[in-house]
Amino acid sequence: MPADQPRPFDRDAPDASARLEAAGRGVAALPRRRDQLLPALLAAQQVLDWLPREAITLVAEHVRVPVSEVYATVMGYSELRLERPVPGAWRVCTGVACDLGGARELLDALGAALPGRAAGTDCQFLCALAPVAVDPDERLHGRVTADRIAALARAEAPAERGAT
Amino acid sequence: MTGPSPTPALAELRARIALRAPSVRILRHRGTCGDAVGAAMIPFDLRAPVVDAACDGACWAAPAATVVRAGHRHRFARLDRGVPEALAACVRGECDERQAGSGESGVAARLGRNDGTLADVLAQGGYAGYAVAAGLPPPRIIEAAHAAGLTGRGGAHFAAATKWGLVAAHADAAKVLVVNAEEGEPGVFKDRHLLEGDPHRLIEGILIACRATGIRDAYVYINGQARNARAVFEHALADARDAGILDSSLGGAPVTIEVRSGAGGYVCGEESVILNSIEGERPVPRYRPPYATDAGLFGRPTLIHNAETLCAATTIFDSPPPPTKLVPLSGDVPRPGLYEVPVDGNMTWAGVLAMAGAAPGRVQALLLGGPSGRFVLPGEFDAPLEMHPLGAGGTVVLGPRADIARITRELAAYNARESCGECTPCREGTQRLLELLEDPATNRDRIDALIEVMTAASLCALGGMAGRPVTSALAAFPEAFEPRAPSEGSAP
Numbered sequence: 123m124p125a126d127q128p129r130p131f132d133r134d135a136p137d138a139s140a141r142l143e144a145a146g147r148g149v150a151a152l153p154r155r156r157d158q159l160l161p162a163l164l165a166a167q168q169v170l171d172w173l174p175r176e177a178i179t180l181v182a183e184h185v186r187v188p189v190s191e192v193y194a195t196v197m198g199y200s201e202l203r204l205e206r207p208v209p210g211a212w213r214v215c216t217g218v219a220c221d222l223g224g225a226r227e228l229l230d231a232l233g234a235a236l237p238g239r240a241a242g243t244d245c246q247f248l249c250a251l252a253p254v255a256v257d258p259d260e261r262l263h264g265r266v267t268a269d270r271i272a273a274l275a276r277a278e279a280p281a282e283r284g285a286t
Numbered sequence: 287m288t289g290p291s292p293t294p295a296l297a298e299l300r301a302r303i304a305l306r307a308p309s310v311r312i313l314r315h316r317g318t319c320g321d322a323v324g325a326a327m328i329p330f331d332l333r334a335p336v337v338d339a340a341c342d343g344a345c346w347a348a349p350a351a352t353v354v355r356a357g358h359r360h361r362f363a364r365l366d367r368g369v370p371e372a373l374a375a376c377v378r379g380e381c382d383e384r385q386a387g388s389g390e391s392g393v394a395a396r397l398g399r400n401d402g403t404l405a406d407v408l409a410q411g412g413y414a415g416y417a418v419a420a421g422l423p424p425p426r427i428i429e430a431a432h433a434a435g436l437t438g439r440g441g442a443h444f445a446a447a448t449k450w451g452l453v454a455a456h457a458d459a460a461k462v463l464v465v466n467a468e469e470g471e472p473g474v475f476k477d478r479h480l481l482e483g484d485p486h487r488l489i490e491g492i493l494i495a496c497r498a499t500g501i502r503d504a505y506v507y508i509n510g511q512a513r514n515a516r517a518v519f520e521h522a523l524a525d526a527r528d529a530g531i532l533d534s535s536l537g538g539a540p541v542t543i544e545v546r547s548g549a550g551g552y553v554c555g556e557e558s559v560i561l562n563s564i565e566g567e568r569p570v571p572r573y574r575p576p577y578a579t580d581a582g583l584f585g586r587p588t589l590i591h592n593a594e595t596l597c598a599a600t601t602i603f604d605s606p607p608p609p610t611k612l613v614p615l616s617g618d619v620p621r622p623g624l625y626e627v628p629v630d631g632n633m634t635w636a637g638v639l640a641m642a643g644a645a646p647g648r649v650q651a652l653l654l655g656g657p658s659g660r661f662v663l664p665g666e667f668d669a670p671l672e673m674h675p676l677g678a679g680g681t682v683v684l685g686p687r688a689d690i691a692r693i694t695r696e697l698a699a700y701n702a703r704e705s706c707g708e709c710t711p712c713r714e715g716t717q718r719l720l721e722l723l724e725d726p727a728t729n730r731d732r733i734d735a736l737i738e739v740m741t742a743a744s745l746c747a748l749g750g751m752a753g754r755p756v757t758s759a760l761a762a763f764p765e766a767f768e769p770r771a772p773s774e775g776s777a778p
Contacts, residue, residue, distance in 0.1 A: 157584075159566030164510070164547055185566065198569035198706060200550030201510050217472045218653060218682045218693055219616035244700065245472030245656075247511070249616035249682070250345030250623045251322055264322035264348070 127259040130206045131170035131177075142176055145169040149184050159185050159195060163202055172203035200244075210239050210278065212271055215254040217245030223252035231268035236275055289391065289411045290603040295536045296408075296417035303529060305405040310377055313339040313352045315398055317482045318514050325349035328365045334377045340483035340518070342398030343624035352399065353377055359399065361385045392608045393597045394626040398483040402518070404525040407486040413536060415600040419494045420537030424454060427498040427602075434607035436599060440466060440555075440592030441655070441677040446599065452579040453499040453589045461587040463496055463504040464564070465596060468548045470509060470555040472700065473656040473680035476612040477593040479624050481508065481515035484597070485522035489543070491596030493531070496541045499589055503542050506593075507560050510549040520545055552657070552704035556746045557590040559706075570708035571746035592678075611676050617653075618685030619644040627671065635667040644683055651690070651762065653682040657697045657704075658751035660758035661690070691766040694759040695723050701752040712749025715740040719756060726760060726767040733760070
């Protein structure tokens with residue numbers, strides 16, 4: 123099951139340095155070798171939810187790879203994020219099977235129901251349960267409808283996300 | 287078809303780790319499929335233990351449960367619509383029709399039909415193939431793979447026995463196995479099912495390949511989004527390690543298996559990209575030669591296999607080995623899911639569609655192979671299936687209302703987004719192709735010329751095959767690309 127999704131790191135928040143230290147501990151647990159670059163990036167993102175420049179520097183120093191090369195590597199992986207994600211956002215899969223299953227109409231309806239918090243995303247590999255959506259905690263939902271997502275979104279506690 | 291008889295070492299292991307299951311139990315199919323439709327929330331108020339299992343490939347049925355009695359399995363589908371009285375009756379022994387697949391042979395025989403414990407897997411024939419391999423000289427294992435016709439199920443269908451022979455020829459003790467479970471091709475969900483639903487089969491396949499080639503170190507590279515698959519696989523790996531299976535309790539030499547997570551990117555399913563990724567280099571393809579079998583991961587001789595290939599390797603000692611391919615089927619079809627399809631000279635697309643409940647007359651085409659694929663037309667539905675053209679197997683059924691032109695542009699846009707940028711033909715070509723598709727009727731000659739260059743000159747198959755769906759669609763559905771309103775399918 124997916125691990126609990128962390129709140130996106132905010133460098134202006136009071137806990138910023140504590141969270142960077144936590145990310146540093148995750149990274150420091152790995153051997154200081156170049157082949158640990160991706161595991162280290164994933165460990166940092168696991169704590170911070172994205173990779174701010176502080177995390178890149180921390181990883182670069184640990185695995186002894188130049189910061190420029192770390193950036194170049196990060197950009198090759200679609201799941202590594204260099205920008206802070208929108209808190210509480212839902213994503214609708216727009217792969218071919220989901221498209222056939224009405225993903226576009228779903229995305230339009232969701233855009234109206236959750237302004238600024240709905241986006242499309244590439245294939246989520248749950249094609250047999252199309253249309254598919256990913257919730258803000260990275261959980262997959264199959265055979266979704268706009269009403270169902272709106273109901274789930276309302277059930278989320280808004281205070282728990284974003285307000286860092 | 288039957289599996290091999292247990293060796294003394296396997297019989298001893300089975301006795302030591304015996305399954306103590308009640309005579310009747312209910313397997314609740316969770317896994318990624320079940321959990322995405324609330325399987326965990328289905329209430330059972332029955333006098334039989336309910337244990338969690340993964341999806342058994344009948345994704346369409348989720349949330350589902352299978353009642354298991356001695357020699358009998360009955361799956362009940364769509365329990366979100368209520369748990370039927372028939373399920374309770376089946377628990378009492380009042381049902382006779384078996385509905386959850388044969389479960390007797392094939393790569394998916396145990397898929398989602400075990401409770402995740404090593405005991406259950408052993409009771410269902412797990413590790414029987416490896417127990418045989420462990421007692422054979424490596425060349426005999428390679429001969430068995432050759433005789434079974436085992437080919438690479440990631441899409442290229444290269445003969446596994448040939449690869450094994452190339453790696454076995456290296457005396458270098460540092461040679462290594464890399465398992466490709468990145469599975470980043472849109473429309474493909476077979477490796478995730480294998481990892482979640484029968485992880486011990488992959489471990490067994492790894493051990494067989496290592497035994498055949500003299501490899502002692504393996505890396506399993508799992509798609510970063512497939513977190514449940516990784517968790518389940520690591521759990522199984524720990525159980526196998528504790529039982530001494532990785533340490534020659536069934537014979538053979540000790541093998542270490544390390545798990546790595548990917549982090550997205552279609553190109554990361556390309557085998558040389560995985561090597562760079564594990565080494566901590568940028569995830570881009572490598573120039574060849576040298577080939578991985580000579581100088582791959584960390585410069586060591588490297589055997590690279592798709593996860594399904596290694597799972598199929600567990601069946602090479604069956605008599606006869608099942609010539610099957612896993613086909614993930616989705617789209618406009620009543621029963622989408624993962625099908626184990628016999629590629630035996632008899633099975634056709636019409637047969638596959640019938641299994642999934644589709645009327646061939648209601649199918650415009652199949653998209654086989656996603657963004658690197660092609661459109662299969664109804665005229666081909668009655669031809670016997672062959673292994674190589676199936677590629678990785680990902681199939682989307684396109685009903686009468688599917689917009690072929692839009693789908694084609696979406697696939698082209700996907701390739702343009704996912705191009706890693708390492709080589710010019712793909713980096714520039716995928717973008718240019720997308721632009722030319724704005725007016726394909728006028729640009730037809732330029733599209734053909736561009737695709738010819740991309741196919742011939744791209745560094746890897748992502749670029750080399752990026753033009754395939756476009757060529758296929760233009761040939762099969764020229765009317766869909768006649769002059770039209772401005773595009774709605776360009777890159778976001």
